[in-house]
């Protein structure tokens with residue numbers, strides 16, 4: 001599981017076939033396809049960069065099973081069809 005900490009990382013992994021985990025204080029822990037519209041650079045910038053990761057953390061993995069093993073993670077309702 002790779003922590004995503006910069007816009008460059010975000011852009012690289014958004015364009016890579018795989019899975020994002022977004023761990024969010026408000027919405028819990030969600031697993032997304034890299035193609036999901038909820039995997040959004042504006043949200044990333046707000047939650048991770050401007051708030052210094054206090055309100056959300058992003059991870060990426062190419063491994064479906066590694067993503068599924070993230071504690072308490074749920075599949076995103078928007079992008080289940082891509083998984």
Ligand SMILES: [Zn+2]
Pocket residue numbers: 031032033036037038039076077078079080
């Ligand atoms: Zn999603």
